[in-house]
Amino acid sequence: MNAFQNLTAQIISNLPVAENIFQLILEIQSDLHALPGQFVTIRTSSSTDPLLRRPLGIAGWHNHQLTLIYKIKGKGTQNLRHCRPGDQLELLFPLGNAFPAPSPIWQNLILIAGGTGLPPLLYYLVYYQKCLPSHTTLFLGSQNFNTMIRFENLDMIPVNIERITQEPSSYKQGLVTDWAAQLLKKQSPQTVMLTCGPEMMMKKLQEMIKDMPNITAFASLEDYMGCGFGVCNGCVHPIQEEHGTTFQKICSEGPIFDLKRIIWQN
Amino acid sequence: MAKLTTHIHQLHLNNPFIPASGCFGYGMEFQNLFGLDEWGAVLTKTITMEKREGNPPPRLYETSSGLLNSIGLANPGVADFKTSVYPHYVDLNVPLIISIAGNTSEDYLSLVEELNPLSRIQAFEINISCPNTKKGGLSFGVDPLLIRELIQQIKAITPKTVLVKLTPNVTDIGLPAIAAQEGGADGLVIANTYLGMAIDITRQKPVFQNIQAGLSGPAIKPMALLKVFQVYTQVSIPIIAVGGISNLNDVIEFLMAGACAIQLGTILFREPAGLPELKKQLLNYLEDHHYTSLQNIIGTAHRS
Numbered sequence: 297m298n299a300f301q302n303l304t305a306q307i308i309s310n311l312p313v314a315e316n317i318f319q320l321i322l323e324i325q326s327d328l329h330a331l332p333g334q335f336v337t338i339r340t341s342s343s344t345d346p347l348l349r350r351p352l353g354i355a356g357w358h359n360h361q362l363t364l365i366y367k368i369k370g371k372g373t374q375n376l377r378h379c380r381p382g383d384q385l386e387l388l389f390p391l392g393n394a395f396p397a398p399s400p401i402w403q404n405l406i407l408i409a410g411g412t413g414l415p416p417l418l419y420y421l422v423y424y425q426k427c428l429p430s431h432t433t434l435f436l437g438s439q440n441f442n443t444m445i446r447f448e449n450l451d452m453i454p455v456n457i458e459r460i461t462q463e464p465s466s467y468k469q470g471l472v473t474d475w476a477a478q479l480l481k482k483q484s485p486q487t488v489m490l491t492c493g494p495e496m497m498m499k500k501l502q503e504m505i506k507d508m509p510n511i512t513a514f515a516s517l518e519d520y521m522g523c524g525f526g527v528c529n530g531c532v533h534p535i536q537e538e539h540g541t542t543f544q545k546i547c548s549e550g551p552i553f554d555l556k557r558i559i560w561q562n
Numbered sequence: 563m564a565k566l567t568t569h570i571h572q573l574h575l576n577n578p579f580i581p582a583s584g585c586f587g588y589g590m591e592f593q594n595l596f597g598l599d600e601w602g603a604v605l606t607k608t609i610t611m612e613k614r615e616g617n618p619p620p621r622l623y624e625t626s627s628g629l630l631n632s633i634g635l636a637n638p639g640v641a642d643f644k645t646s647v648y649p650h651y652v653d654l655n656v657p658l659i660i661s662i663a664g665n666t667s668e669d670y671l672s673l674v675e676e677l678n679p680l681s682r683i684q685a686f687e688i689n690i691s692c693p694n695t696k697k698g699g700l701s702f703g704v705d706p707l708l709i710r711e712l713i714q715q716i717k718a719i720t721p722k723t724v725l726v727k728l729t730p731n732v733t734d735i736g737l738p739a740i741a742a743q744e745g746g747a748d749g750l751v752i753a754n755t756y757l758g759m760a761i762d763i764t765r766q767k768p769v770f771q772n773i774q775a776g777l778s779g780p781a782i783k784p785m786a787l788l789k790v791f792q793v794y795t796q797v798s799i800p801i802i803a804v805g806g807i808s809n810l811n812d813v814i815e816f817l818m819a820g821a822c823a824i825q826l827g828t829i830l831f832r833e834p835a836g837l838p839e840l841k842k843q844l845l846n847y848l849e850d851h852h853y854t855s856l857q858n859i860i861g862t863a864h865r866s
Contacts, residue, residue, distance in 0.1 A: 300594050302835035339832065344627040344780040344808060348831055388834065520622040522629065522831045525594075527587035529636040530622040543615050543636070548591075561619070 300388055300525060301326055305362065307383045310376070313365065315442040317412060318377060319355070320364045324389060330357040331394035332420035333516060333552045336364065337524040339386040340372040350376075351521050351547070353492065354390060355415035356422060362389070363419075365445065367412045391524050392551050395420055395490050395514055398427050403486040405432040408476050408501060410493025414445055416516050417492055421453045429488075433458060433479060437472025437493070441465035473500045480504060480511065489513035491555065502555050513555035517546045534559040564848035565855045566841065568602065568822050570800045571723045571748035573657045573684055575602030575823060577841050578813075578856060582804045582827030583608055583661040583687060583727070584633065588647045595835040602823060603657040606647075608689050609677075610662070611669050613639035623760045623769050628781030628806075629828050630758055632770045635663055635692055640676045651682050658682050659725065663689040667702075667712050674720050685722055688713065688747075691729035691754035693776045703729040706741035713745025725802065727751035730782075735789050736796040749800040751825065752790045756782050779828040782806045787819055794820025794861060808832075810843040817856065818863040 305322035313319045337349035350372040356363030366373050379385065395416065398405065405428060407417045414436060421434065432455040438444040440463040450457065459467040460475050468475060472493075480487070489511060491498055498515045505511045522528035526548030535544045536557040544550060566577040580603045581589070588606050589598050598604050616636025623630040638646065651658055660683050662673040670688065677683055690702035690709065702708050709726070716724055726742040728735060730753035739750055755776025760769040769775075786805020793801055803821035807813060808829040816824055829836070853859060 302595055344832070346624060347627055347629060347779050347828070348624055520620065520624065522622055522631070522828075523585075523591075523834065524831075525591045525834075527591050528585060528622075528631075528831065529616055529633050530631060532616065532619050532621065532636075534618070543619070 298390070299328060300391055301328060302386065302388055305385050305387055307379050307381050307385065308361065309381055310379050313447055314438070314445045316368045317443065317445055318366055318368070319447070320366065320376065320379070322362045322364070322385065323360055324362055324387070325360060326389060328390060330354050330390035332423050333394035333416045334390040334392045335551060336362070336387045336389045337391065337521065338376070340375040346370070346372045348520075348522065349388070349524060351391075351518065351524060353415040353516065355418050357390075357419070365412060365415045388524055392547060393549070395516075395552050398424050398429060401486055402429045402488050403431065404488070405429045406476060406479060406487065406489045407432070407434045408437075408472060408489065408491040408493070408497070409434065410437045410472055410497040411439070411443070412445075413491070413493030413516070414447075415492075417490060418447065418450065420490065421455060422449070425453055428455060432456065435460060435472050435476050437461070437497070439463060441467065473497055473504065476501070477504055480508070485510040487511045489555070492516035495560065498555065498558070499560050502558065506556065514552050515555040515558060516551045517553060517558070518551065519546050521547050523547070534561070564845060564853055566845060566848075568856050570685075570725070570802065570823055573603060573723055575657065577602040577844075578817070578823045579837060579841065580605050580659070580802065580823055580825045581830065582825040583689065585827040585830050588650070590650055592834065596838055599655045600837050600841070601656055603659055603685075604651070604654060605659040605687060605825070606661055607637055608635050608661040608663045608692065609637055609640050609643050609673065610635060610664060611640055611672055613637065613642065618771055620769060623775065625758075625760070625777065625781060628777050628779040629831070630760055630770070630775040630777050631755070632772050632775040640673055644676070644680065648680055648682070654682060657684040659685040659687050661687040661689050661727070663692055667715060670712060671715055671719060674716055678720055678722070683722060685725055685748075686716070686720065687725045687727050687751060688716065689727050691727050693729070693731065693755060693757055693774060703738065704732055706737045709738050709741040710745040713742055713747050717746035723748045725749040725751055727754060729754050730786065730789050730805070731757050735793055739793045739797050743797045743799050747799060749802060750793060750797065751802045751804060752793050752821075753786055753805055756785060778806065780806045780808050783808070783812055787815055790816055790821050791819040791863065794864065810840065810847060813840070813844060814847065814859065817859050818861070820861040820864065822856075822860055
């Protein structure tokens with residue numbers, strides 16, 4: 297497995313980027329490399345409630361600065377909200393596998409982020425910006441205008457970005473999957489899709505591409521995690537392998553899996 | 563200078579800390595954080611005869627200061643353990659304890675026979691208390707007669723130290739504890755997770771497919787402490803404490819209740835790199851109180 301460290305990070309900033317969604321920038325002293333798709337687990341409290349660390353996808357890693365994006369959901373993220381510049385947080389960095397790097401044979405790249413699924417895809421676009429296929433599109437879906445992540449650096453990345461909200465807004469309206477479907481219909485061979493977001497969205501994408509052999513797709517899964525690094529077997533997900541279904545650990549064998557092989561439970 | 567050394571039957575430990583089975587895997591991943599030799603002894607995740615995929619997800623649910631799990635003894639099986647995992651312990655300088663579980667007494671005996679020839683293994687932890695498998699394990703753990711017979715059979719075929727991990731989910735833990743001692747156990751591990759459940763209020767159904775799951779973490783510490791305190795008065799063999807132990811104060815309480823060694827479980831998820839610091843704190847505690855060894859505080863809470 298990849299090397300990781302337990303580190304103390306110092307908060308540089310912790311500011312809203314959408315309704316209930318915040319961008320946390322941390323300084324950490326580590327020479328380890330972090331790839332798009334990998335994540336960290338953060339200890340959010342000095343008491344034992346919440347007990348476990350919270351996994352968050354890496355949205356950026358450059359010059360000892362780590363960028364994370366989180367949505368306030370429960371006690372752990374509520375605690376993060378109250379962190380101020382200068383405060384310290386303990387985290388494990390970096391964990392999990394990564395999205396495949398762009399290949400010169402990829403003709404089209406479609407990235408589909410739903411809700412707070414943006415971080416790993418954002419880091420992907422920044423990290424690989426010099427070798428992205430010329431036809432690269434990021435679909436960014438959210439519930440409404442207020443929950444759409446506003447990220448100043450996003451528009452500096454030279455790719456086509458489509459913002460879509462389910463409720464009427466100044467952005468395109470509808471489901472991100474429906475808009476992505478229109479583009480997929482036009483795709484030539486060697487199209488690669490990378491996605492991160494709600495399970496419903498990824499299920500729908502899987503259904504859309506299941507009979508499209510020219511489309512390769514990778515999805516980032518999430519779940520409760522005990523340890524975060526492959527020890528406790530707590531965060532498994534059923535994955536279709538040639539010899540049958542196996543339970544694979546999202547934290548260490550994932551979080552990135554071949555979308556066509558993911559088995560949804562309900 | 564005070565010493566953290568402790569003994570469990572034939573095992574000599576440089577310090578009282580052992581990872582709790584299931585919370586440490588086989589230890590490989592933790593080497594990113596600190597070396598295996600930092601532990602008093604290394605204890606593996608439970609091994610069974612055959613590979614087990616474990617229970618279908620969800621397997622974890624966080625509660626207030628606690629964690630429910632329904633892992634179901636996922637493990638590669640004894641054959642794969644011998645060829646793929648065991649060789650990693652070649653440089654290990656502390657005692658190696660293997661946790662084993664089976665559906666029948668034959669399973670336990672076969673596992674002991676399979677693992678007996680591996681010289682680095684100094685002890686077995688006989689897991690008769692897993693709440694997350696349908697058969698076996700726990701059905702032994704709640705029946706004193708079965709426990710005595712099983713431990714007698716295991717002791718008859720191995721020269722290695724035999725520790726028995728008991729379930730706390732019984733009315734009187736003294737009965738299985740005494741039965742294990744009568745069977746010849748060299749030490750007891752008190753205890754395992756407490757049974758609990760959670761309900762998904764959106765779907766109006768239990769979170770776990772097995773309905774019940776095992777509760778661990780700081781939430782169960784006072785209950786585990788009582789079990790250790792009770793068992794100490796009823797047996798003469800060493801007790802290894804496990805159950806929500808999370809900080810120096812907890813460690814000292816369990817030692818004073820009568821434990822001679824301490825297992826760290828769920829806390830490893832929260833503070834995976836915390837062991838070296840905890841050892842330092844324990845040493846400082848002993849020195850600040852002018853104790854020369856751990857033995858000075860083991861069982862002292864029973865004096866009054």
